[in-house]
Structure formats: structure tokens, C-alpha cells
Amino acid sequence: MGNTATVADTLAPLLRTALGDQPPIRFEFWDGSTMAPAAEPRGVMRIRSKDALSYLVWAPGELGLARAYVSGQLEFEGDVFTVLRSMQQSAPRDADLGWDAALRAVGAAGRLGALTHHPKPPPEEVRPLRGGLHTKRRDAAAISHHYDVGNDFYRLVLGESMTYSCARFVAPGDDGAAPANPAVPLVDAQRAKHDLICRKLGLRAGMRLLDVGCGWGSMALHAAATYDAQVVGVTISHEQAELARERVAAAGLRDRVEIRLSDYRDLRGEEFDAISSIGMFEHVGTKRSAEYFDTLRALLRPQGRLLNHAISSIGGSRMQNRSFIGRYVFPDGELLDVGAVVLAMERAGFEVRDVDALREHYALTLRQWVANLENDWDRAVSLVGPGRARIWRLYMAASALGFEDGGLGLHQILGVVPDPRGEAAMPGNRRGWV
CATH class of the missing domain: 3.30.1050 (Nonspecific Lipid-transfer Protein; Chain A)
Incomplete structure (x- = not known):
């Protein structure tokens, strides 16, 4: 038989x-x-x-x-x-x-007859990147793979704030002591995150802010419109730069916001009062972290502040080439241990003044992004195809679970450049910004 x-x-x-x-x-x-x-x-x-x-x-x-x-x-x-x-x-x-x-x-x-042929990888899979790890050319290719997939798709997923980083779910008037509040709308939570960063940086009218990895310009717009700062935003994503410039023009802020298609390593001979880096450090890697902080340190005046907002993992982890995240989502991405980031900042000459953990807020952010995607699934598929829509659904849902169980962390680290006398001109405690 x-x-x-x-x-x-x-x-x-x-x-x-x-x-x-x-x-x-x-x-x-x-x-x-x-x-x-x-x-x-x-x-x-x-x-x-x-x-x-x-x-x-x-x-x-x-x-x-x-x-x-x-x-x-x-x-x-x-x-x-x-x-x-x-x-x-x-x-x-x-x-x-x-x-x-x-x-x-x-x-x-x-x-079951499954050994008869070797199926081709789906076309959404990133092919091997050329050049040394975290060279400018290779980083540009890695960034393009993830970010240059269509601004309309990102708008669908991220919502009206067009902000691709952890939000801060706090109700109006909350002093920061309450748990993350899922009832807060995503657009308000993103605004609260940007405002917290501006206050940590001590922004005031006329101050010059550099936003490294500026995305679609949301932080730059908030800093200019709310704090009257002069902002330079840099990104190496063509599509991000194009839309960020459109948003700046639509807001009537071209006199206060400049968006550059530029690598942070090309910034030389300028001075800023403050620097924000929000959701960009994951693309830097251990190999370049010292260069990264040295570069940003050289751009800050004495008593200038840096806010580094990034995903972390205990002991650090690189998104390997044979992993789902490494092959389909963030090629060459790397998460550093928060302790290693603090040490790298100190070695570059920063005095670290605050470390703020927000992982529960990122879990809520990701759940809202997944809901946005699933609620408009057919349009998402029409914009980027079924394969990429599946990638985003899986990666965002799995990441949310990682933040919920503590496998992933999100830290904002605030550093200041002391002046020659060692003075940092910082608030005496967190009440100055929470």
C-alpha cells in the first residue's frame, strides 16, 4: 500500500x-x-x-x-x-x-517533495551590501533599503506626526511620574516626546540646533515653531529630505529650518548650541560610535548639550545577515548596551547628566503603528506590495513584544560639554524639564 x-x-x-x-x-x-x-x-x-x-x-x-x-x-x-x-x-x-x-x-x-528545487529569495530581501561596514557608501545603501520605500507608506503607518521613533505617552500636566498612558493619541505622544527633548536640551529663541538623522523633519519643525530655534536637520535618505523640505515650506519655517541631504560625518567647521539624535544611533554601530560622538562633540560649543535617543539591548546585539531583521528590515543595524553608550559619550568629552528609560512607551508606539497598518492594509499593499507590508507587520509586532518583556530598551542619554572651568550650566534636577 x-x-x-x-x-x-x-x-x-x-x-x-x-x-x-x-x-x-x-x-x-x-x-x-x-x-x-x-x-x-x-x-x-x-x-x-x-x-x-x-x-x-x-x-x-x-x-x-x-x-x-x-x-x-x-x-x-x-x-x-x-x-x-x-x-x-x-x-x-x-x-x-x-x-x-x-x-x-x-x-x-x-x-513531502520539498527538496526538489531551491526557491529564490523574495525580492524584498536586501542583497549583500558592498564596502566596509559603516562606510558612507554602505550606510547610504542600508538606509535607502529601509527608508526610501515611499513617503505615502510611512504616512499610513506613522500617522500625521510622521515621526519614526518612540513616542512619550503622557497626559497633559503629567509630571513624568505616571506610567505610560495608552489613551493618549499618538500624535500628542510624539509631540510630548519632541517637547521633552527640547526641554532637556534647554532650547531658547535663537539657539542653533542640529538634528542628526532628522527623518521627515518633525523634531526640526517642533523646535523651530515652539522654541524659535534655528535648526539644521541632516538625513541621507533622499525621500525623507524631499518631504521634510516640503513640510518646512508648508509650515512657513524656511527662515528657521534647513534640511540637508548629508552624512553627519561631513559636518565640519560649524558650531551648535544643542544636538538631537533621535532613532538614528542604531545605524552607527560599535565600530563607529567613538567617531560619532567625537564628531558631535566637536560641533558643540562649551555648555552645549547632546540628547542621544536610541534602542538598546543588554550586552549589545548586531542584526546579523541571516536574521529576519538584518536581511529584511535594518541591514547593518546594531544595538548597543546603554552602559557602553554612556562610556563612549564620556570618552568623547561629554559629562553625562541624565539617562531616561522609555521602553514601555516604545511598546505602545509600535502597537499603534501596527494598528495603523492593519486598519489600512489594502492600501498599504497597493503602495509597497504584500511582501513589504508583511515585513513591517511582523517586525513591528515582534519589536513591541521585545520592549514589553524587556529584551529591548529605549534610552535617552543627555550629555553636556563642560566649559574650560568645568561648568555645565545644567538644571539642579529633572524638574527643570520633566
Whole structure:
């Protein structure tokens, strides 16, 4: 008699090894067979064809899963946060995912006919970048991969504030002691974040601010309109620079805001009263962190302040080339330990005056971005295609969970350049800005 085993029969032992005896979600396979938990499933994972297994065989682990998902050969239904968290929590800590499991997976794929061809990676995948790590040319290519995907798509995801960094969810009048408040609208939370940074920097009328990695100009616009600062914003994304200039003109602020298409390393011979770097440091990396802080230190006058706002991770982590984030989202991205950032700032000559942790606020920010994407999914797909829309949904949802469980952090670090007498002209405590 021939083999009558279904796809579910063939793959069930492997799924139980990876996710426990009762996987929390329902699996549906291309032959119509299913595998479901005894309790109500927390979502559905649909494997649409044997190509999904082929991706996993030829690129075992995270990269293969990413290719299957981005290509649409693997899909899931249900609340994305619940599905991801359930799968994360159900995996046995002592799961045998070594060579034995790999050999069993290859054998199962062979029985299902998934070894007959090597599927091409989805077109959204970044190809190997040329040049040395964090050279200007390579950084420009990495930034373009992520940011030059269409301003209309970013507007859909980010909302009217067009701000691609952690917001600050505080109610009006809050002194900063209350927990992050999810009832605060995203546009107000982004405004609160920008205002906090301006106050930490001590901005006043006529002061000169450099915004490194200015994005679509939101921080520059707030500093100029609210504090009457003179702002220079720099970005190496062509699409960001174009829209930022349009927004400056529409706000009537061309006399106070200049947007440059420029690398921060090209800034020489200028002096600023304050520098903000918001969500840009993740692209700098350990290799260039000393150069980064030395460059910014040289641009500040005595008693000038730097606010570095960046994602962090304990011990630091580089977004590896074979990871989902490294291959599809942030090529060459790197997260530094907050302690390493403080040390690098001090070595560059900054006196570190404040470290502020905002990870719960970033989790709320990401959840709102995911909601924006899902609420206008068809338009998002029409703008960037289904593959890139899937990438963003997965990366933002997974990141939100990382901030919620503490695997990721978000820190604002405030440094000041003491004058020759060692004076920093700082407020006596945080009440000066919270």
C-alpha cells in the first residue's frame, strides 16, 4: 500500500518538538490536513505549499521562516501579538533543536517533495551590501533599503506626526511620574516626546540646533515653531529630505529650518548650541560610535548639550545577515548596551547628566503603528506590495513584544560639554524639564 500520511501527520512530531505537545495555534497545510490544540487556538498558521518547507531546508532557522512568510507561502491569522507571544511562550526550554531535529526535518521535507528545487529569495530581501561596514557608501545603501520605500507608506503607518521613533505617552500636566498612558493619541505622544527633548536640551529663541538623522523633519519643525530655534536637520535618505523640505515650506519655517541631504560625518567647521539624535544611533554601530560622538562633540560649543535617543539591548546585539531583521528590515543595524553608550559619550568629552528609560512607551508606539497598518492594509499593499507590508507587520509586532518583556530598551542619554572651568550650566534636577 502507498503512503497515506498527510502533511500534518508528517510534520506533527517536529512541531511538537519545537512548540510543545499542545502547540497554541492551529496549523493548516496545503493538502487540507490540520493540527490543532485541544483548547481554543490562539491563532492560525497556514502553510500554503511545500515551498514554505523548501525555504526552511535551504536556509534553516529564522531566515528560512522569514522567506516563507514574506513570499506568502506561510501566513497567519488572528491577533499578531497573541500569535507571536503564544508561540514564544509555548516552546519547551529543553526542546531538542540540534542536529537530530535538523536531520528529521530534512527527512520530512524529502518525503513531502520539498527538496526538489531551491526557491529564490523574495525580492524584498536586501542583497549583500558592498564596502566596509559603516562606510558612507554602505550606510547610504542600508538606509535607502529601509527608508526610501515611499513617503505615502510611512504616512499610513506613522500617522500625521510622521515621526519614526518612540513616542512619550503622557497626559497633559503629567509630571513624568505616571506610567505610560495608552489613551493618549499618538500624535500628542510624539509631540510630548519632541517637547521633552527640547526641554532637556534647554532650547531658547535663537539657539542653533542640529538634528542628526532628522527623518521627515518633525523634531526640526517642533523646535523651530515652539522654541524659535534655528535648526539644521541632516538625513541621507533622499525621500525623507524631499518631504521634510516640503513640510518646512508648508509650515512657513524656511527662515528657521534647513534640511540637508548629508552624512553627519561631513559636518565640519560649524558650531551648535544643542544636538538631537533621535532613532538614528542604531545605524552607527560599535565600530563607529567613538567617531560619532567625537564628531558631535566637536560641533558643540562649551555648555552645549547632546540628547542621544536610541534602542538598546543588554550586552549589545548586531542584526546579523541571516536574521529576519538584518536581511529584511535594518541591514547593518546594531544595538548597543546603554552602559557602553554612556562610556563612549564620556570618552568623547561629554559629562553625562541624565539617562531616561522609555521602553514601555516604545511598546505602545509600535502597537499603534501596527494598528495603523492593519486598519489600512489594502492600501498599504497597493503602495509597497504584500511582501513589504508583511515585513513591517511582523517586525513591528515582534519589536513591541521585545520592549514589553524587556529584551529591548529605549534610552535617552543627555550629555553636556563642560566649559574650560568645568561648568555645565545644567538644571539642579529633572524638574527643570520633566
